[in-house]
Amino acid sequence: MTPDEIAVVRGELETFAAEVFEPFARNDQRRWGQVYLRGLLTDGQRKSVEPMAARLGEDGNRQALAHFITTSPWDPAHIRAKLAWRMEEAIGPDAFVFDDTGFLKDGTASACVSRQYTGTAGKVTNCQVGVSLHLASDHASAAINWRLFLPQTWDPASPKADADKVARRPACGIPDDVGHVEKWQLALDMLDETRSWGIEVPLAIADAGYGDAAAFRHGVQARGLNYVVGISSTLSAQPGDAVPVTEPYSGTGRPPVAKYPDKPQSVKELVIAAGRKAARPVQWREG
Known part of the structure; x- marks a missing residue:
């Protein structure tokens, strides 16, 4: 230049x-x-x-x-809100995208470092993991909210707490009231915070790390958003034409809850049963 x-x-x-x-x-x-x-x-x-x-x-x-x-x-929330407003104007987002990223570490001194799975390395390794919320359109995306994931080994209230990691919390500046929270819940917390800044996008997108959690899918739906999420082939579900039934009610006690008559099957089994002719191609743009 x-x-x-x-x-x-x-x-x-x-x-x-x-x-x-x-x-x-x-x-x-x-x-x-x-x-x-x-x-x-x-x-x-x-x-x-x-x-x-x-x-x-x-x-x-x-x-x-x-x-x-x-x-x-x-206060980082004020900075993130400023960034989010700027990126909303620049991108014109069509979707919220939830993701997480691993930051590989050689040592153990950094906050929340633990042996855990990260897609960055494609395996379980020593790393930090950050959960992020992105504004995205067909031509651009930007992370506008994020959280550092605190593993159970760093949480003194967890049965999986590691004494050495817990002892490092004060030096790492981790507040006493911060404990382990599942990644899908961090994602929903960020969604609530981002919407409190006045940013509304009708669609949520996430990979199977979030899509496999029914509580995440229900949480997104309860907030009035549509979603497209990945799921594992081992996740169980009912066929699309399955209808729940309710047992006869005698009028005393709590009314029975509607239930499906058949046990759920794995998504892989349902796909195989539907057959190749039921499939349709979905094309994603390059990049």
């Missing part, structure tokens, strides 16, 4: 940062928030403060950046 092009891009970035970081209470927070954002966009795999500061030249004040990240108090 030419110097003039670099100046234009930097000006646009500074304008964006000034808008998104406007809720910061202090000028120094706004300044170092902008510097940190530029640091994230610099070349280099490592995004921790020390190597980032080395790449930032005259703005590479490691101590100031570390202070901004670790001890500078600010």
